[in-house]
Amino acid sequence: MEYIFSDRTNNLKPSAIREIFKYAADPTVVSLSAGNPSPDAFPVKELEEISARLFRENPIGLLQYSVTEGYAPLREHLKKYMKEKYDIGTGDDDVLITTGAQQIMDFAAKSLVNEHDVIITEAPSFIGSLNSFRAYNAKLVGVPVESDGMNMEGLEKALAENENVRFIYTIPNFQNPSGVTMSLEKRKKLYELACRYNVLVLEDNPYGDLRYSGEFLPAIKTFDTDGRVIYAGSFSKVISPGIRVAYTIAPKPIVQKMTVCKQGSDVHTNIWSQMLCYEFLTKYDFEAHLERLRTIYRAKAKFCMDLLDKYCAPEIEYDKIDGGLFIWCKLPEGVDMPEYVKKAIERKVCVVPGNAFLTDESETTNGFRINFSTPTDEQLEKGIKALGKLIKEY
Amino acid sequence: MEYIFSDRTNNLKPSAIREIFKYAADPTVVSLSAGNPSPDAFPVKELEEISARLFRENPIGLLQYSVTEGYAPLREHLKKYMKEKYDIGTGDDDVLITTGAQQIMDFAAKSLVNEHDVIITEAPSFIGSLNSFRAYNAKLVGVPVESDGMNMEGLEKALAENENVRFIYTIPNFQNPSGVTMSLEKRKKLYELACRYNVLVLEDNPYGDLRYSGEFLPAIKTFDTDGRVIYAGSFSKVISPGIRVAYTIAPKPIVQKMTVCKQGSDVHTNIWSQMLCYEFLTKYDFEAHLERLRTIYRAKAKFCMDLLDKYCAPEIEYDKIDGGLFIWCKLPEGVDMPEYVKKAIERKVCVVPGNAFLTDESETTNGFRINFSTPTDEQLEKGIKALGKLIKEY
Numbered sequence: 001m002e003y004i005f006s007d008r009t010n011n012l013k014p015s016a017i018r019e020i021f022k023y024a025a026d027p028t029v030v031s032l033s034a035g036n037p038s039p040d041a042f043p044v045k046e047l048e049e050i051s052a053r054l055f056r057e058n059p060i061g062l063l064q065y066s067v068t069e070g071y072a073p074l075r076e077h078l079k080k081y082m083k084e085k086y087d088i089g090t091g092d093d094d095v096l097i098t099t100g101a102q103q104i105m106d107f108a109a110k111s112l113v114n115e116h117d118v119i120i121t122e123a124p125s126f127i128g129s130l131n132s133f134r135a136y137n138a139k140l141v142g143v144p145v146e147s148d149g150m151n152m153e154g155l156e157k158a159l160a161e162n163e164n165v166r167f168i169y170t171i172p173n174f175q176n177p178s179g180v181t182m183s184l185e186k187r188k189k190l191y192e193l194a195c196r197y198n199v200l201v202l203e204d205n206p207y208g209d210l211r212y213s214g215e216f217l218p219a220i221k222t223f224d225t226d227g228r229v230i231y232a233g234s235f236s237k238v239i240s241p242g243i244r245v246a247y248t249i250a251p252k253p254i255v256q257k258m259t260v261c262k263q264g265s266d267v268h269t270n271i272w273s274q275m276l277c278y279e280f281l282t283k284y285d286f287e288a289h290l291e292r293l294r295t296i297y298r299a300k301a302k303f304c305m306d307l308l309d310k311y312c313a314p315e316i317e318y319d320k321i322d323g324g325l326f327i328w329c330k331l332p333e334g335v336d337m338p339e340y341v342k343k344a345i346e347r348k349v350c351v352v353p354g355n356a357f358l359t360d361e362s363e364t365t366n367g368f369r370i371n372f373s374t375p376t377d378e379q380l381e382k383g384i385k386a387l388g389k390l391i392k393e394y
Numbered sequence: 395m396e397y398i399f400s401d402r403t404n405n406l407k408p409s410a411i412r413e414i415f416k417y418a419a420d421p422t423v424v425s426l427s428a429g430n431p432s433p434d435a436f437p438v439k440e441l442e443e444i445s446a447r448l449f450r451e452n453p454i455g456l457l458q459y460s461v462t463e464g465y466a467p468l469r470e471h472l473k474k475y476m477k478e479k480y481d482i483g484t485g486d487d488d489v490l491i492t493t494g495a496q497q498i499m500d501f502a503a504k505s506l507v508n509e510h511d512v513i514i515t516e517a518p519s520f521i522g523s524l525n526s527f528r529a530y531n532a533k534l535v536g537v538p539v540e541s542d543g544m545n546m547e548g549l550e551k552a553l554a555e556n557e558n559v560r561f562i563y564t565i566p567n568f569q570n571p572s573g574v575t576m577s578l579e580k581r582k583k584l585y586e587l588a589c590r591y592n593v594l595v596l597e598d599n600p601y602g603d604l605r606y607s608g609e610f611l612p613a614i615k616t617f618d619t620d621g622r623v624i625y626a627g628s629f630s631k632v633i634s635p636g637i638r639v640a641y642t643i644a645p646k647p648i649v650q651k652m653t654v655c656k657q658g659s660d661v662h663t664n665i666w667s668q669m670l671c672y673e674f675l676t677k678y679d680f681e682a683h684l685e686r687l688r689t690i691y692r693a694k695a696k697f698c699m700d701l702l703d704k705y706c707a708p709e710i711e712y713d714k715i716d717g718g719l720f721i722w723c724k725l726p727e728g729v730d731m732p733e734y735v736k737k738a739i740e741r742k743v744c745v746v747p748g749n750a751f752l753t754d755e756s757e758t759t760n761g762f763r764i765n766f767s768t769p770t771d772e773q774l775e776k777g778i779k780a781l782g783k784l785i786k787e788y
Contacts, residue, residue, distance in 0.1 A: 001621045003647045006530075009505045012654045035459075042457045048449040055442040063436045063634035065429075099493055099638075099660040106659045110529070111403045115509075132658040135504065136400075227395045240457035242665040244493075253397045260406045264526040265500045266493040270664040271636040 008115060008137040015127055017352055024350045030383035032370040033350040035176065035325060038300065041293050041373070042240055043280065050279040054272065062272050068263045070097025070247070071274035077282055078233075078247055087222045088231055094255040096262065099269045101206055101234040101246035105132035106265075107258040108167065108202050108230055113138045118165040120158045120199075122150050124328075124357030124367065126176040129169060129204065141165075142359035145175065147319045149182025152189045159197040167200035167230070168193075172220060174207040174324025177357045177369035181322055184217050191223045199228070200254075206234040206246075207324035209290050212298035214322035227251040235277050237325070238290060243273035297325070297373060304372035304380055311388030325373040328354070329387075331366040335394055341368055343390055349383040402509060402531040409521055411746055418744045424777035426764040427744045429570065429719060431631055432694065435687050435767075437674065441634070444673040448666065456666050462657045464491025464641070465668035471676055472627075472641055481616045482625055488649040490656065493663045495600055495628040495640035499526035500659075501652040502561065502596050502624055507532045512559040514552045514593075516544050518722075518751030518761070520570040523563060523598065535559075536753035539569060541713045543576025546583050553591040561594035561624070562587075566614060568601040568718025571751045571763035575716055578611050585617045593622070594648075600628040600640075601718035603684050606692035608716035621645040629671050631719070632684060637667035691719070691767060698766035698774055705782030719767040722748070723781075725760045729788055735762055737784055743777040 017033065024031035054062050069075065075095045082088040089095075098104050105128070113119060115137035121130065123142025133140060141162055143154040150170060159165060168190065172182040182190070194201045203220045221231040234246035248258065262268070280286065301321060308318055308329070317330045329351075331337055341353045354367035370387075372380055411427065418425035448456050463469065469489045476482040483489075492498050499522070507513060509531035515524065517536025527534060535556055537548040544564060553559060562584065566576040576584070588595045597614045615625040628640035642652065656662070674680065695715060702712055702723070711724045723745075725731055735747045748761035766774055 001645065003645065003651075005505055005651055006508050006511075008508075009651055009655065012651070012658075014650075014654055015657055037458070039454045039458070042454065044449070044453040044457070047457070048446075048453065051445055051449065052442075055438070055445060059438040059442065060433045060436065061636075063438070063441070063636045064431070064433070065630075065635045099664075102658065103660045111399055114400050114402075117400075128658070128661070131654075135655060135658040236459075241459045242455075242457045244660060244662070244664050251395065251397070256408075257397075257399055257403055257406070260408055260525075261403065261529060263409055264406075264496065264522070264529040266497045266638060266660060267522070268638070270493075270638050270667055272666070273664055 009135055012131070012135055015131055017127055017356055020350055020352060023345050029345070029348045029350050030375060030379045031350045032372070032375060032383050033352045034371050034374040036374040037237055037241060038296055038373045040296055043289055046280055046284050047240070047276055050276055051272070054275055054279070062275065066268045066271040068259050068268050070095070070269060071271060071278060074274050074278040077278060078249070081281070082233070082249060086219060088219055089249045090224070092227050092251055093249050094252045096248050096255045096258055097269050097274055098246045098248060098262070099266055100236060100244040101204065101232045102128050102132060104230070104232040104246060104248045105129045105202070105204070107261040109133045109136040109138055110261050111254070111257040112200065113166045118162045119167055119169055120155065120165055121169040121359060122171065122175060123359055124177050124354055124365065125169065125359070126171060126204070127357050130359065140359035145178045145180060147180050149180060149186045150190065152186055152193070155190065156193055159193055159199065165197065165199045167202050169202045169204065170220070171204045172217070173205055174210065174321060174326070176324070177326050177352065177354070178319070178328040179321040179324060179326045180319050181214070181217065187217065187220050188223060191220050194228055195226060201229045202232065203229055204232045206237050209238050210293060210297055210325070211323035212294040212301065221249065230254060238293060239277055239280060243270070243276060245269060245273050245277050300372050303377060304370070304384070307381060307384040311385050312391060315391040316387070325371055327370050327372065328367050329370055331368070331391065333366070335366065335391070337364070337366050337368060340390065344387060347386045347390060349386045351387070403529055406525070406529055409525055411521055411750055414744055414746060417739050423739070423742045423744050424769060424773045425744045426766070426769060426777050427746045428765050428768040430768040431635060432690055432767045434690055436634055437683055440674055440678050441670055444670055445666070448669055448673070456669065460662045460665040462653050462662050464489070464663060465665060465672060468668050468672040471672060475675070476627070476643060480613060482613055483643045484618070486621050486645055487643050488646045490642050490649045490652055491663050491668055492640045492642060492656070493660055494630060494638040495598065495626045496522050496526060498624070498626040498640060498642045499523045499596070499598070501655040503527045503530040503532055504655050505648070505651040506594065507560045512556045513561055513563055514549065514559055515563040515753060516565065516569060517753055518571050518748055518759070519563065519753070520565060520598070521751050524753060534753035539572045539574060541574050543574060543580045544584065546580055546587070549584065550587055553587060553593065559591065559593045561596050563596045563598065564614070565598045567599055568604065568715060568720070570718070571720050571746065571748070572713070572722045573715040573718060573720045574713050575608070575611065581611065581614050582617060585614050588622055589620060595623045596626065597623055598626045600631050603632050604687060604691055604719070605717035606688045606695065615643065624648060632687060633671055633674060637664070637670060639663060639667050639671050694766050697771060698764070698778070701775055701778040705779050706785060709785040710781070719765055721764050721766065722761050723764055725785065727760070729760065729785070731758070731760050731762060734784065738781060741780045741784060743780045745781070
């Protein structure tokens, strides 16, 4: 039997990162390739308590069908909380709870992008989102990322040169994979360009609460007087990724369309996990929890950067990070990055080759991504030492 | 700001059923319009026990990212269990765990159907699936359902007359909304026609385990020597719908493509709920649980049919059901069904007008759907009495 797939999915391949995970599954390999929160970062005791109480107090509510828009108390809480804390959301916006933030990328592309329409993204950008967009046969146009975010001349050029641009996709805080943060000036400029070229913005902010140094910067969504920014928030990095709860704050007509998409996809997000988030956000000290996470990751990030300085400098360069889970490492000119990554795997260290994050994977880059939240300190030291030893042999 | 949506979703409307749910939310209204399992049907104590144990024994496994294909022990168990119990699945098939069975419909359409390609469905059919297909701009061709399932001459005509038919969508057991079951002869004929016209079959079986009378019939998937049947199973009706766990058993290349779709959509299904299902299926007496559900629904279905006989005969006719959660009621010739349903709502009884389940909602039908699993016996009696009183006034 020969299977014929739709045009939109015919060329879709499993994510390159997943191929690397095969090596990473080997327990003798140090994996710096994941993006998992640190096991220390989960509020296990609190979630266990909440779950037990929900089973005692509201078992049918926990197990029965629920509504597509999401658990109403959680939606109301998020509206209020995000407005008060971050000035995100207006009376023209609404909230939809999703099964992880990836589903927001899915529904944004599904509802807004015809096949061959254009989505402008950072280059490099998060491979998961790129693949969500590719699954609708969108044309991806990448704009280089600098140490203060997307290159604005490049963005303007991409907007001017491409027809049918539907939205600009950006991760302004501690971007995956580059680790960099977009400056306030560029955030304003990006919104201004979006207005001038009349395109939407999809602002993905999974790491925003994990700022452990530097100054807080407002979301692009806070400038959104027109109703052109779709904001994506997530509990994956601050509560748990396995429970799959995220949310979008976006103009009502877009939320309504995404809600219809969700009705036709997974109907509603697991209600237990929505209640879990609501209870944790409202009955526990969420701010203290975030501070605890920042303390964990601040130490881990510093430890990792110190190791890079000690073992890999000056050959391997990187941009210092102020938050998030990733560091982007740059090999010296002339070093074949894919070959280096392969050799690293032979030496039992796994990193993600940078081309996996490009809009066109066949392009070249001298970068690779490392993650410091998942490995132990011992593993980090062992892995980065090996990366340094390898580059010094070149 | 004017929002321009993609062609595929531009005409998508919220499900008609949801509009009805607005009335049904009024506590003075008897809702016969839902499709929820009976609150008595949830294994609350067992799930509570399992969840507490999982938090004690494997909290990080419960909260951390997991793999897209699904929790490996659950996939392995399903392969073995479905083969042994129902002869479903071959060495050329694989299993993908999904966030509810609706996601299988989503990914089947996404991966197999180009815009304007044809999907043949029963008419009436499950509105959720129809909307999943509509969200990819598929052309839906409905084939009338008879008391022993889809009309086979109609199916052959649809296959012969339409180009680019990608699959036949069917719910062979206790179909939603008609309640009817496809005969063995028709199951074989459907598979034969699928082979002759070289199309795939999407066999949706959420209610199969809820047979409370009549003889068990094998799934169409059991005839699948070619590898052309995508089987959709679900725990929504037999464990809990709120936890959103379902599975497809399908040819490996299709499962691989759906897995890439899932990577780009919700990444993986909530891992807590997958573990919950696995533990309940393997460490408790699942067969005894199913028998308990059948006892509940057998009594409820009989009670409902007795009420229809008592209050609504001979004006309102229905096909006796052997399982599932729904009964399809037919009004006498000449009665305006939408008007009747509106009048019923005025009298505080909510049913679903049959045209909501047609591939073309503007077509007419004299049928409406009632559900007996969600209301209490008192509500059922009150509601059906009112339906009978109303029709006798015509």
